Amino acid sequence: MKPTLPLEGVRIIAVEQYGAGPYGSMFLSDMGAEVIKIENPKIGGDVSRQTGPFFLGENDSYFFQTFNLNKKSLSLNLKTEEGRKVFEALVKTADAVTNNLRGDQPEKLGITYDALKHINPKIVCGHLSAYGRDNDRANWPGYDYLMQAEAGLMSLTGEPGQAPARFGVSMVDFMTGAVASLGLTAGLLGAYKTGQGRDVDVSLFDVALHQLSYPATWYLNEGHVTERVARSAHPATVPCQLYKTQDSFIFLMAMTDKFWDILMGLLNDSVLSEDRFKAVAQRRENRDVLTQEIDRVLSSHTTEYWLELLAGKIPCAPVYDLPQAMNNPYIRDIGMVRKVPHGENPDMEILGNPIKIDGQRLSGKAAVPMGDTTNEILTELGYSAEKIATLKSQGAI
Numbered sequence: 544m545k546p547t548l549p550l551e552g553v554r555i556i557a558v559e560q561y562g563a564g565p566y567g568s569m570f571l572s573d574m575g576a577e578v579i580k581i582e583n584p585k586i587g588g589d590v591s592r593q594t595g596p597f598f599l600g601e602n603d604s605y606f607f608q609t610f611n612l613n614k615k616s617l618s619l620n621l622k623t624e625e626g627r628k629v630f631e632a633l634v635k636t637a638d639a640v641t642n643n644l645r646g647d648q649p650e651k652l653g654i655t656y657d658a659l660k661h662i663n664p665k666i667v668c669g670h671l672s673a674y675g676r677d678n679d680r681a682n683w684p685g686y687d688y689l690m691q692a693e694a695g696l697m698s699l700t701g702e703p704g705q706a707p708a709r710f711g712v713s714m715v716d717f718m719t720g721a722v723a724s725l726g727l728t729a730g731l732l733g734a735y736k737t738g739q740g741r742d743v744d745v746s747l748f749d750v751a752l753h754q755l756s757y758p759a760t761w762y763l764n765e766g767h768v769t770e771r772v773a774r775s776a777h778p779a780t781v782p783c784q785l786y787k788t789q790d791s792f793i794f795l796m797a798m799t800d801k802f803w804d805i806l807m808g809l810l811n812d813s814v815l816s817e818d819r820f821k822a823v824a825q826r827r828e829n830r831d832v833l834t835q836e837i838d839r840v841l842s843s844h845t846t847e848y849w850l851e852l853l854a855g856k857i858p859c860a861p862v863y864d865l866p867q868a869m870n871n872p873y874i875r876d877i878g879m880v881r882k883v884p885h886g887e888n889p890d891m892e893i894l895g896n897p898i899k900i901d902g903q904r905l906s907g908k909a910a911v912p913m914g915d916t917t918n919e920i921l922t923e924l925g926y927s928a929e930k931i932a933t934l935k936s937q938g939a940i
Contacts, residue, residue, distance in 0.1 A: 546900070546903070548575025549574055549575060549900065550571055550575040552575075553577065553639070553731065554576070554577045554579065554636060554638050554639075555571055555572075555576050555577065555578045555637065556579050556581060556630075556633060556634065556637050556641070557578050557579065557581065557614070557640075557642070558621070558640065558641070558642040558654060559581075559589070559641065560590050560591060561590055561591045561610075562610060562713060562716040562717075563643050563687075563713075563715075563720045563723070563747065564641065564642065564643025564720060565580075565589070565591070565610035565611050565720070566717050566720035566721070567641075567643075567671065567721055567722075567723045567724040568580075568614070568720075568724065569611060569613070569614070570720075570721065570724045571724055571727070571728070572612065573612065573613055573905040573907065574900065574905065578615065579614070579615045579617050579633070579637075580611065580614045580616050580617065581617055581619050582619070582913050582914065583618075583619070583620050584619075584620060584913070584914065584938070585620050585938065587913070588602065588616070588618070588913035588914070589611070591607045591610065599885055599887040600886070600887045603887070603910075603912065607910060608883070608891065608893060612883060612893065612907040612908060612909065612910055614910060614911070615915075615919075615920065616910075616912070616913055616914055616915050616917070617916060617917050618914030618940045619917070619939065619940055620938060620940070621652055621654075622652075623938060623939045624939075625934055625939035626934075626939040626940070627653070629924070629926075629934070629939065629940070631659075632925075633924060634662045634663050634666060635662055635663055637663065637666060638665070638667065639666065639727055639730070639731055639740075640659065640667075640668050640669070641669035641671070641723070641727055642654055642670060643671040643672070643720075643723075644672065645672060645673065645682060645683070646670075646672035646673065646680070646681035646682065646683070647676070647682040649670050649672075649676065655668055655670075655742055656741055656742045664738065664740060665738055665739065665740050667731050667733075667734050667741060667743060668740065668742045669723055669726060669727040669742075669743045669744075670742060670743070670744045670745070671719060671720070671745050671746070671747075672685075672744070672745075673685025673686070673689075673746060673748065674746050675744060675746040675748070676744060680748075685748070686747075687714075687715040688713075690747045690748050690750075691710065691715055691751060692707070692709075693748070694748065694751035694752040694755065695752075696709075696715075696751060696754060697709055699770075700771070702771065703771045703772065715747055715754070716747070718750050719746070719747050719750040719751075722750050723743075723745040726743040726744075729743070730743045758778070772784070774786070775794075776830070777796075777798075779827065780796075780798050780823070780827070781823075781827045781830045782796075782797050782834075783795070783797070783798055785862065786837050786838055786841050787841060787842050788842060788844065788848075788849055789843065789844055789845045789848075790846060791845075791846045791861075791862065792846070793841065793846050793859055793860070793861060793862070794859060794860045794861075794862060795837070795857065795858070795859050796857075796858040796859065800822070800823065806857050809853060809857070812836070814836050815836055815837065820833055846861055878895055878904040879894060879897075880892050880893075880894060880895060881893055881895045881896075881904065881906065881907050883907045883909050884909065891909065895907075914940070917931075917940055921934075921940070
């Protein structure tokens with residue numbers, strides 16, 4: 544018997560597109576929620592269906608598939624009178640409405656709690672925007688990279704003396720999507736207990752700023768300015784950075800005295816064992832010299848040799864490029880690549896969900912064509928075939 548997923552029976556309407564919102568709601572759909580994705584037929588649905596360079600037939604792409612597994616698609620124009628009626632009928636049956644629109648749009652579209660509570664007092668309305676809905680930037684468009692820039696994250700990324708750098712992928716989008724889904728789930732739990740829904744707001748900027756974490760706390764309380772350190776090193780703990788081997792680099796993190804002592808036993812080098820490196824504070828004070836000495840020792844052998852010697856004893860990792868990371872046997876051994884058959888590619892593979900339920904990875908079904916479940920959902924809501932045809936002719940669906 545197929546195991547029950549924790550969010551089975553939860554219906555979520557998602558007014559979303561592109562990355563952050565769809566990434567977050569896919570966690571919910573993977574865990575069993577019925578996520579109904581609203582796609583405007585006037586503009587061809589979610590813009591990421593046309594995000595290249597790799598496509599899967601007409602109006603579909605690998606980019607779109609990455610963020611929309613297990614969801615339904617309702618072709619619906621919320622800005623039409625008849626489309627609004629369909630939406631409100633759906634709200635009566637739903638537990639939550641989530642969106643990742645610009646901050647001034649939810650109120651204009653009538654998808655806030657105040658606009659919907661007369662239809663369903665238990666509805667939870669999640670809002671993921673660039674800068675929030677309650678300040679003078681509410682109508683500003685915004686994207687991940689802008690948040691990395693203004694929140695100070697780029698200033699901490701890259702090598703000293705070089706231009707600030709962004710993360711290799713849109714981590715602010717993904718973190719905000721995950722935080723938004725956490726907030727929405729908390730809102731749902733509250734609604735189940737009290738019978739009353741609410742608005743839950745998350746913004747890209749707030750989440751990006753929150754990721755400054757302890758450097759922000761250090762600055763706010765002690766005026767300490769954390770700066771970039773060579774070799775992607777930790778600002779305070781040594782050794783914790785890239786080190787040179789005979790053929791490439793290895794990342795070592797001997798973060799405690801315990802790991803330092805183990806490392807010294809494995810490297811068996813008289814210079815590294817000197818008293819000037821014995822304590823955490825001494826290693827921090829002598830970071831540059833220590834880097835040279837560790838480089839000297841590790842350069843005597845290949846990265847593969849050191850990984851075989853150190854792995855499992857000292858926190859360490861190879862520095863892989865994208866092909867190496869994807870061809871690492873370990874990721875398949877642990878089930879982090881899942882096969883998701885698609886009509887245009889029956890062997891399509893996508894990374895697995897990092898959450899396990901009852902020790903099992905979550906499964907995935909390919910994202911459906913735009914509007915694929917429109918008739919199914921409208922029929923459930925009581926619309927006849929004739930009425931559905933009329934809605935289509937009116938441009939509502």
